[in-house]
Structures are given as structure tokens and as C-alpha cells.
Amino acid sequence: MFGIENDPVLLSRLLTALTLGFHVIFATIGVGVPLMIAIAEWMGIKRNDPHYTLMARRWARGFVVTVAVGVVTGTAIGLQLSLLWPNFMQAAGHTIGLPLFMEIFAFFFEAIFLGIYLYTWDRFKSKMRHFLLIIPVVIGASASAFFITTANAFMNFPQGFDMANGVIANVSPLEAMFNPATPTKVSHVIITCYLTAAFILGTIAAIHLLKGSKHEYHKKALKLTMVSGAVFAIATAVIGDLSGKYLHEYQPEKLAAAEWHFETETHAPLILGGVLTEDNEVKYALEIPYALSILAGGLPDSEVVGLNEFPEDELPPLWVHYAFDMMVFIGMYLAFVSTLFAVMSWKKNWNPYNKPLLIMVAAGGPLSMVAIEAGWIFAEVGRQPWLINGIMRVEEGATTSDHVGLMLALFIVLYTILGVTCAVVLRRMFKQNPVEHELEKRGIEQPKRVSNE
């Protein structure tokens, strides 16, 4: 295939990127949506408003379909890591076996309670009791994101062991888990999952309103998701800033690659957009003076290390700048849209359900998923050429098997089938059973007109 069939390293990278790229869509939904379901059900109980309860119920129904794809692709990546990166997993087992193992417990916990939650909607007399069952799901989902991200943080900042003649010794599992990359990475991952989930559900509500539905249910859904979205977006911005400071301190080459920052200097400008010419000149970019120094060190005179300080074969590819910019731009867009909506619905006489704002919200869901992908691509490719930063290069970790190309082709087919069917099933589920219909069926609202059906 394209003359790369004899390169298991490149093919393993592509297959891993494919599986993770596909999995992260469902994993993000899997971490974020339970919280939104919990908020909706809580509102339903507190305000005694059946609209919110139905919202939780419908979200949960769609959620479980995406969970299924998340579970199976998660199983896939779990096994694939050992199949494609046997040497890496050998080293990882010695150092980060603990968080990998704990993630499964969190997942187990979530799986048990999700099963119970879904099948006990009308089983308990007390609504509160059913609500309590979603709490372990939220905790389990976020905890599994926490543990697996600490493993990824370790790959960025490996510590908690000694390396003697290629042999790992004196391992401290907790030190490996709680490395300097862990706090920013974990909080950034979890908060952006919440943000993305809020926007995806917001997009659904916005599309219904744009299509002409005037139903109170969709307005409530939009308000709930956008107000939560605004909170998550502001938190994301704060954590994003801390992540920049982390990179400055511990992985300056990643930050420099993201910002096309070549010379080490103080008062460094932040570069937005632009293209890089072959002799590393930045063109058509918007430069914000001092902003990079402020992002990195908090003060305009902070010195930012440039790419020229590093050996050429230890630098990541410079196109990660585009992924970085895309993530940041979309993040700012989401913060702007959700805050605007929150302010407009707070002011008495303003109508937040106007068409331009609805269109902007509707675009937010897909865009937030693009930002998740771009952010992960930046984080992962930005660590190149290292598999474990400074310890193991990518080519040292890959399998030697000759059949990776064939497997890549098979998995492309598999994910295409899964992705398409999942979309079709979700669409049909909600098309066949619109809100108005379900409100009547459950006796929450009276039918508006007599129908002959």
C-alpha cells in the first residue's frame, strides 16, 4: 500500500492513530455525557419538571449506543498496544502497570452501574434513588479518564524509575503516575470532555430549534447545555494556560514546535495562523507581542527556549502548529458562544434563541470534536520522535511483524462500518421517536391535536 508495506513502524503508528482517533470520539462522549445526564436528572428532581427528567432519559438512551462503540474500540486499543508496541508495553508494564490496571477497575465500576441505571428507570418509588445510580457512572467515567491519562502523562514525563544498562530498576509506581505532566494533562482531558459533551447535546437542541420546533423542551436543553458549557469553557481556558506553563517548564521543545519559536529569547511573541516556508520562515501569521512569554512564564520578560537549542533528530514535525492553533481557536470560539448565550438568556429582554446564535451553537458540537482530535494530535505528534520522552524512541517500541499493513486495511473497514452504523442507528432512534411524541406517550403533555393514528 503506497510503498510503505515494509515499514512496520510507520504502519503501526498509522494503525494506532486510526484506532485512537476513532476511539477518542466515543471516549470523549463517554466521559462527558454521564455528567450532563446527571445534571439534567438532578434539575428534573429539584424543579419537579418532567422535561428535564425526559431529557436525561433520552440522552441516556443515545449515550448507551455510543458507549458500546467506546467499549469495543477501547478493548481494541488495549489489545492493540501489546500487539503493535510489544517492547513499549514490556517497559510500560514495569512502570505504569498500576494506572492501566486501575483504569479497568474504574471502567468495571462504571459498567456495572450503567447497566443498573439504564434498566431501573421506573423501578424505584423514589426518584432520588435512581438519580444516585448515575453518580457512580460519572465517577467511574471520569476516573478511568484520570488513570489512563496519567499513563499518557508518564510517556511525556517519565519518572519514578532508574535506567541501568537498558534495564528498568527501582520503580516507584506512584511517582511514575503522579509526574509533573499529570495535573495539567488530566484536568485538561476531563474538562474538555465535559465541554465537548455539553456542546454536542447543545447542537442537537439548536438544530431542533433551527428546524422550527418551538417546544419548551429544546429551549430548556439548550439553556442547560450552554450554561454548563460556559462554565466548562472558562475552566478549559484556565487549565489550557497552566498547560502552556507546564510545557514551558518541562517540555519546551513541544511548546516551541507548536509556536514555531526558533530563537531562545525573552519578550517572545505568540504566532497565530500563518505558514512555514522551507527555510523556516513564518509568513502570513498574526503576531501578538509578548504573548508567548506571558503564556509560558507569566511575565513578558520570561525567556522561552527555541527550537534551535535541540538536536534536529529530536524535534517533532513543525506542522503540529496547525493542530495547536486549531485547538486553541475552537476553544476560544466555544467559550465565546456559550458565554454569549448565557449572558443573553440572563438578561430579561434579550432573546438568546435568535437564528445566528443558534447556528453558532449548532456548529459548536462538531467543532468541539475537531478540537479534541486536533489537541490529541498536537499532544502525541508533539512528542515525536519519542515514545517515552527521552527514553524510548518510537522505532524501538514497534512490532517487527510483517502483517501490520493488512491489519491496517482491515481496521479501516471495521471503523467505517461501525461509524456509519452508529450514526444511522442514532438518527433513526430519535427520528422515529421525537420529543413531542414521547411527551404525549408518557402522559407528560396532552396531545395538541387529534390525530388519526
Place this chain on the structure above:
Amino acid sequence: MSYELIGITVLWIFLYGYLIVASIDFGAGFFSYYSRITKKKHALHHIIQRYLSPVWEVTNVFLVFFFVGIIGFFPDTAYYYGTALLIPGSISIILLALRGSYYAFATYGAKDSHLYSLLYGATGLLIPASLTTVLTISEGGYLAVDNGNVTLLYGELFTSPYSWGVVFLAVFSVLFISAAFLTYYAAKAKDQQALEVVRKYALSWAFPTITMAFIVFFLLGERNELHFSNMMDLWWMFALSLASFAASVWLIWKRQNYGLAFIFVMVQFFTAFFAYGASHLPYLLYPYLTIYDGFTNESMAIALIAAFIGGLLMLIPSLYLLMRLFLFDAEYLEGRK
């Protein structure tokens, strides 16, 4: 007990857990499809759906638990098995992925599709067959290790009577375990019609299962003499297994106490599986890897065992709650909740 032994015992218990819950699930998928093409769907469909829907995700976790656990406790297995098993492992992943997602699409997406049902039934038999490759190659003789390069000898794998014996044993066992469980479940749900169907399945798969078990036992003797003689030392465990098998079939045949019958099935597989595993020791992969040279460092082992105990303290009450709500709740079983 050394850390190595604790580690492998923990993992083996989870693999045994997977063996039971996954067998129920895989077999149910097959029976569900079979009942559809033989026009008995109305009798079985309801009972299978009612059991599987809340637990399918949990089943999957047992497997993930095992392979993540083995990397944690025995990181060197990643190197040997990982390199060798790229193709069979990827095929298992693909089958598991199709099965899991199409189950959810069919159940929650509320579309009754013949294709979904076929996928679910067929993968239920293909997955155990593909997963057993790992057990087969652990006996040795299916791998070439050359200059640190591990390759799987496909010719040897596909022409060896032992590897085919294991595949058939796995498939028959899946059908037997599943039918025995569904018999108990149908009886508990007071679903007479379903009970008649699954009881017949249980009885008809009992004989092939035990015959295949004997065949594989002797094929293993030719394959790996050391393992075989170790197994003979544990003959009493296999005898216990056989006795439990006889007791379970007798109870099902006599239409008595299906719950106890299923416990006997669990004992049958527990004793056989643990005797097989114990006699395999110290090898994880004969003759390249033992539990001693593939073991993780001590601090990781302690951390993993601590995490394991903590995890169990959280899991056991949760699993108990799940079972009380869906397995042992008479009203739920009878479809009134």
C-alpha cells in the same frame, strides 16, 4: 505464597470469570440466532434479552481485566505474545468489536434485523475459537524465536490436531455452559416454553463437550509431555471435574434443582481450568517464559496487589447489587419489572 503465584492466581481467577460469563453470552447469541432460523424465536428471545442487556458490558470488562493484568504482573508476555499474535489477536478484536456494537445497535436502537442477529450468533462461536489460540501456543512448538524475533508458525498451528481439538472443546463448552445457565434462568423466570428448549440444548451439548475434553487431554499428552505428566499428578482435580459434570447432567435430566446443576457446571470448569493452569506452571509460554523470569519488579507487584484488593472491595458489593436486581429478583425475571 510468592508474588508471582499471587499474580498468576488473581489473573487465572479473572480468566475463569470471563470463561463463565462470556460463555453464557456467546452461547446465548448462538441460541438466539438458532432459535430464529428454526422459528422458535418467540420462546427464547425474551429470556435471553432480559438477562443479557444489563450485563453485556460487564462481561467485556473481565477480558480487558485479564490482558491488562497480565501486562502489569508479567510485562514480558507483552513482548512474546504481542509480537506473535498480531493476526489472531487483531481478528479477535474485530470480532469482539462487531459483536459488542451490533448487540447494542440491535437492543437499544430497536431494530430487529436478521443481519444483526446473524453477526451476533456467528461471532459468538468464532470469538472463543480465535481466543483459544493463546492457550494453544502457550504449550510450545508454535513459535519460532530467532535473534529476538518472534514469529507464529501458521502452518504448524493450522495442521495440528491439538489446536483444532482446543477450538472444538472451547465451542462445545461455550454451548454447554450457556445452555445450562439459561435452563436455570428460564426455570427461575417460570418460563416453561423457554425452559424446554434450553434444557434440550444443555443435554445435547453435554456429551460432545465431555468427549472433546477427553480427546484434548490425550492430544496434550503428545504435544507437551512435561505438562501432561504434571496434569496426571493433579488427576484428582480432573476426577472431581468429571464427577461434577455427571452430577449436573443428572440433575438437568431429572428436571431437578437447575440452580445446583449450574453450580456443578461451574465447579466442573473451575476444577478442570485450575488443574490445567496449575500444571502449566511455572511456564507462561513453554519453554521461553516462566512466571519467575517474566515477573514485574517488586514495588509494582505490591502496588498491583494493593490496587487489586481495593478494587475488589468496591466491585464485590456492586456486582452483588447487579445480581440482586437482575438475576435473583423474581419480579424482574418474570418480566413484571
